[in-house]
Amino acid sequence: MATLSNFSSFLLIFLCFSLLWTVESRDFVVNQLRGSNYYLTKEEHWFNQTLDHFSPTDHRKFGQRFYEFLDYYQAPKGPIFLKICGESACNGIVNDYLSVLAKKFSAAIVSPEHRYYGKSSPFKELNTKNLRFLSSKQALFDLAVFRQYYQEYLNEKYNLSKAENPWFVFGVSYSGALSAWFRLKFPHLTCGSLASSGVVLAIYNFTGFDQQVGDSAGPECKSALQEITYIIDEQLKVDGKSVKSLFGASKLKNDVDFLFLLADAAAIAFQYGNPDVLCSPLVDAKKNGTDLLEVYAKYVREYYLGSFGVSVQTYDQQHLKNTTPGENSADRLWWFQVCSEVAYFQVAPENDTVRSPRIDTSYNLDLCKNVFGEGVYPDVEMTNIYYGGTRIAGSKIIFTNGSQDPWRHASKQKSSKDLPSYLIKCHNCGHGTDLRGCPQSPLNIEGDAGKCTYPDAVQKVRQQIIQHIDLWLSQCQISGDNDDEPNLFLSAQRMISSS
Numbered sequence: 001m002a003t004l005s006n007f008s009s010f011l012l013i014f015l016c017f018s019l020l021w022t023v024e025s026r027d028f029v030v031n032q033l034r035g036s037n038y039y040l041t042k043e044e045h046w047f048n049q050t051l052d053h054f055s056p057t058d059h060r061k062f063g064q065r066f067y068e069f070l071d072y073y074q075a076p077k078g079p080i081f082l083k084i085c086g087e088s089a090c091n092g093i094v095n096d097y098l099s100v101l102a103k104k105f106s107a108a109i110v111s112p113e114h115r116y117y118g119k120s121s122p123f124k125e126l127n128t129k130n131l132r133f134l135s136s137k138q139a140l141f142d143l144a145v146f147r148q149y150y151q152e153y154l155n156e157k158y159n160l161s162k163a164e165n166p167w168f169v170f171g172v173s174y175s176g177a178l179s180a181w182f183r184l185k186f187p188h189l190t191c192g193s194l195a196s197s198g199v200v201l202a203i204y205n206f207t208g209f210d211q212q213v214g215d216s217a218g219p220e221c222k223s224a225l226q227e228i229t230y231i232i233d234e235q236l237k238v239d240g241k242s243v244k245s246l247f248g249a250s251k252l253k254n255d256v257d258f259l260f261l262l263a264d265a266a267a268i269a270f271q272y273g274n275p276d277v278l279c280s281p282l283v284d285a286k287k288n289g290t291d292l293l294e295v296y297a298k299y300v301r302e303y304y305l306g307s308f309g310v311s312v313q314t315y316d317q318q319h320l321k322n323t324t325p326g327e328n329s330a331d332r333l334w335w336f337q338v339c340s341e342v343a344y345f346q347v348a349p350e351n352d353t354v355r356s357p358r359i360d361t362s363y364n365l366d367l368c369k370n371v372f373g374e375g376v377y378p379d380v381e382m383t384n385i386y387y388g389g390t391r392i393a394g395s396k397i398i399f400t401n402g403s404q405d406p407w408r409h410a411s412k413q414k415s416s417k418d419l420p421s422y423l424i425k426c427h428n429c430g431h432g433t434d435l436r437g438c439p440q441s442p443l444n445i446e447g448d449a450g451k452c453t454y455p456d457a458v459q460k461v462r463q464q465i466i467q468h469i470d471l472w473l474s475q476c477q478i479s480g481d482n483d484d485e486p487n488l489f490l491s492a493q494r495m496i497s498s499s
Helices: 097-105 129-133 136-157 174-185 207-246 255-271 275-288 292-307 330-342 361-372 380-387 406-410 455-479 492-498
Strands: 039-041 045-050 061-069 080-083 108-112 167-172 192-196 203-205 343-345 397-402 421-424
Touching: 039 061, 045 136, 061 136, 080 097, 080 136, 097 108, 097 455, 108 136, 129 330, 136 167, 136 174, 136 330, 167 174, 167 455, 174 192, 174 380, 174 397, 192 455, 207 255, 207 275, 207 292, 207 406, 255 275, 255 292, 255 406, 275 292, 330 343, 330 361, 330 380, 343 361, 397 406, 397 455, 421 455
Parallel strands: 080 108, 080 167, 167 192, 192 397, 203 343, 397 421
Antiparallel strands: 045 061, 061 108
16 A cells, blocks of 8 residues: 555545535645545546526536446446535545445445536636536536436446436535435435535524534633634734734735634644644643744644645635636635525634634625625525425435534534434544544545544444445335336436426
């Protein structure tokens, strides 16, 4: 197995998404691992996707990239695992715990890239007008169309007629929400879904995010972070240029953009299962009387901007105005989804905040207006009415969350019979721990749980996931949910037109 020194950058997966600013706070799936061992495959495939699934007259298409991994597939009747790529370029199928599941169930893995991201852009210019087809609703129909396309592709490949394999859907963070929503909206197209850290609740003022950062940090680390925030807020009033330079962020002209970077830098340590990288030096500095600002600046420069690979320009509103598709367009694209649909505004709570109080609702709304113009606004109430939020009324959806992950407060955490929810509790259990292991930078091949403080907690949830997949796949096959009426698996365009 190749070692970390063989690779020049790290995979983070936003979400994706972050979420989520996290592009999984923007899920910083910004840097992709280039070592072949970190991918099951990087071989690109393409198919023509419908641009607007909701128009009876617009028949434009665009090229959508996808990947397939068939090494474990037991043809022709094995299950198909649909791995949803989220809010970043999708450069292959990553070798995480899903590969273990695929081997166990003799499944194929297929993974389409999210519309607009990476190489799957419908337009050569990403102006606000051209972004109107970028939404979770369009993305779900993309998945439905792709599922139909790939099923027909397999049937042709194995010389079968109207066969239907059992399908199961997987996603983490924003793509975890898509996984849950796909099962909700298209229950006839999948036997079940795993929503790992699935952020199904659109939230306007997401104060719970910062509150969880404080809880995950613990009293001593939280106190140090709050002191740092206060010092920086005061220094920005006097000499903003010097304090930004200390953190390697001189390019950020907007003070609150800079403060948002610092807040994200702290949150990422807990989100991705590396709390000690941040808290240990801060707590030691506090005890030893060392300059807290210098210690935190070193963490931001060397870890967050260094080995973790986040770019300062991600926070630059001028950069977010760039309408040229490319490797860095995910920042603009995810902010459009935030500003138009889901919000997830990670604002400071009124009391006991870790991040600066200047990161408020007005800052987020002003950013949306500045970057995308008038009229772009996140109607979270309608989003939650459409999907149900944490009251999602689907079935056969597994929700998993890490106890230290700030995003878990946008996920479904109350378990029920057909919607089991599991909270993985450990010191460094964060975003997508069930699939990614911990810590997640660098990525552990096959989602190794050995570095989690309580590996047994991770393994227990993984076993529960296996049991549900096994049960739901068998029920799907016995009941014929996926093959009784193959003519019902219509393209998304036909479904809309006939409704």
